[in-house]
Amino acid sequence: MNLAIADIETLSPGLKRFTFTGAELPWAGPGSHLVLEIPGAERTRKNAYSLIAAPDGAYRIVVRRVERSRGGSHWLHDHARPGDVLEVRAPQNFFHPPRNAKRHLLLSAGIGITPFLAYAQTSGLVYELHHCCKPEEAHSFRALLPQGANAVLHTNREALNLHGLLARQKLETHLSICGPESFMDHAISLAKSLGWPPAKIHLESFGSANWGNPFSVRLKRSGITVDVRPGESVLEALEAAGLNPPCLCRGGACGECRMSVLEGTPEHHDHYLSESEKTSGKSMMICVSRAITPELLLDF
Amino acid sequence: MNKSRPVYAPFKLDPSGAAHLIVTSLAAPPAGLDDTLSEVEVWTVARTGPGIPVPMVGAQRPFRSRTELLAQLEHRLGRAAIGLRLYAIGSEAFIWDAANIAVAAGMGHGEIFTHQAGPRLRRVYCTHCRTMIEDVAVNIAPCPACDAVLSVRDHFSRRLAAFMGVKVDAEVPGEIPAPEEFAT
Numbered sequence: 001m002n003l004a005i006a007d008i009e010t011l012s013p014g015l016k017r018f019t020f021t022g023a024e025l026p027w028a029g030p031g032s033h034l035v036l037e038i039p040g041a042e043r044t045r046k047n048a049y050s051l052i053a054a055p056d057g058a059y060r061i062v063v064r065r066v067e068r069s070r071g072g073s074h075w076l077h078d079h080a081r082p083g084d085v086l087e088v089r090a091p092q093n094f095f096h097p098p099r100n101a102k103r104h105l106l107l108s109a110g111i112g113i114t115p116f117l118a119y120a121q122t123s124g125l126v127y128e129l130h131h132c133c134k135p136e137e138a139h140s141f142r143a144l145l146p147q148g149a150n151a152v153l154h155t156n157r158e159a160l161n162l163h164g165l166l167a168r169q170k171l172e173t174h175l176s177i178c179g180p181e182s183f184m185d186h187a188i189s190l191a192k193s194l195g196w197p198p199a200k201i202h203l204e205s206f207g208s209a210n211w212g213n214p215f216s217v218r219l220k221r222s223g224i225t226v227d228v229r230p231g232e233s234v235l236e237a238l239e240a241a242g243l244n245p246p247c248l249c250r251g252g253a254c255g256e257c258r259m260s261v262l263e264g265t266p267e268h269h270d271h272y273l274s275e276s277e278k279t280s281g282k283s284m285m286i287c288v289s290r291a292i293t294p295e296l297l298l299d300f
Numbered sequence: 301m302n303k304s305r306p307v308y309a310p311f312k313l314d315p316s317g318a319a320h321l322i323v324t325s326l327a328a329p330p331a332g333l334d335d336t337l338s339e340v341e342v343w344t345v346a347r348t349g350p351g352i353p354v355p356m357v358g359a360q361r362p363f364r365s366r367t368e369l370l371a372q373l374e375h376r377l378g379r380a381a382i383g384l385r386l387y388a389i390g391s392e393a394f395i396w397d398a399a400n401i402a403v404a405a406g407m408g409h410g411e412i413f414t415h416q417a418g419p420r421l422r423r424v425y426c427t428h429c430r431t432m433i434e435d436v437a438v439n440i441a442p443c444p445a446c447d448a449v450l451s452v453r454d455h456f457s458r459r460l461a462a463f464m465g466v467k468v469d470a471e472v473p474g475e476i477p478a479p480e481e482f483a484t
């Protein structure tokens with residue numbers, strides 16, 4: 001669908017809030033995201049952004065200006081104007097609040113706060129939110145954070161005693177984590193070492209892992225070879241080559257874009273495949289994962 | 301194979317847990333306890349248990365009855381921290397009572413393990429008068445409340461932790477087969 005940007009608010013030098021309105025927007029529950037098609041100099045970017053709660057039914061997202069941006073966030077920060085119309089895919093949700101949880105422990109870092117802003121406005125959802133950010137961004141995140149003692153801001157990761165926090169939770173608590181890969185990996189391995197069952201750990205990542213070395217993918221069935229540049233995902237490279245591989249979340253969460261790897265070794269950045277599937281290297285999620293070898297042969 | 305009948309794996313501690321609570325309707329702890337893991341506690345039912353809360357002896361705590369044990373379990377899980385694994389060992393009625401308490405406390409997949417052990421006794425639910433009959437050893441049994449003679453089916457309800465008992469002579473009144481002990 002085509003949606004117009006109704007409003008742009010600057011929250012800090014690096015953070016802007018965008019509001020989209022339109023007639024009869026489909027309802028989007030907490031954890032949903034939008035995929036925006038963002039114009040770029042060379043090609044269109046498709047970026048996924050979590051919807052922060054929108055009680056009036058408008059869609060709102062918060063976009064961070066990424067230093068090594070692949071184009072999307074720079075365009076939104078520097079060029080987008082109210083009234084601009086973007087192609088937007090109807091919201092998808094791969095990060096519902098777990099339904100059988102009586103309490104939620106929410107951990108986020110940086111722009112990973114966004115889905116939890118929607119959680120926090122969900123009535124009846126009992127939560128404790130811990131958010132980590134850089135000291136220079138504390139001011140703008142404090143303004144975004146929900147009010148109350150159950151939402152705590154930490155200006156460096158060390159200030160948050162994650163071990164103590166994870167160890168003292170009750171059996172009825174589920175853990176949800178959203179943030180950069182290093183933050184998520186640290187929290188996940190700590191939680192697992194404290195005996196958290198995988199069924200109670202819920203993850204939302206965003207395609208921040210796309211930065212990396214260039215490599216090429218050879219496609220067995222299509223018979224072509226596509227170069228993947230630094231800052232570009234396999235999915236984006238295939239799309240740029242005019243192909244239409246299946247995908248939904250574009251963030252390594254839904255499993256839709258899984259492809260079989262026939263030759264070469266993938267470097268996994270998703271949270272979908274199991275550890276043993278990752279070790280076997282026989283398949284990969286092309287929206288976030290890259291290659292260790294200079295070339296991959298994919299069954300596509 | 302009856303689909304309503306749960307399948308039980310052999311007992312084994314899950315090393316990913318940070319603490320382990322074993323509850324059994326039997327008098328002795330299960331064989332094969334892994335002593336390389338710390339934080340292992342065993343609750344047993346020994347009819348000669350003390351009957352009043354006592355400090356734990358080592359990591360083993362005897363109760364006088366299943367009822368007493370399950371009441372304490374609910375209390376204990378309400379205060380427990382994440383990382384706990386619960387192992388319920390014994391009759392199917394007991395292990396599913398324990399599992400249901402654990403689910404109500406917020407435990408789920410990967411945290412609760414059930415293992416059938418001991419004599420093959422069944423809790424039977426009289427589908428005619430809704431009475432629960434404990435520790436039934438044979439497949440034909442009278443309901444003590446409504447006097448129906450029940451055939452004990454293999455249909456097991458996890459919610460009730462009981463097998464269904466249905467009138468045996470519903471079709472031909474008075475025709476009652478010889479009772480047999482349960483094999484499973």
Ligand code: FES
Binds near residue numbers: 254
């Ligand atoms: S598109 Fe969802 S995992 Fe890749």
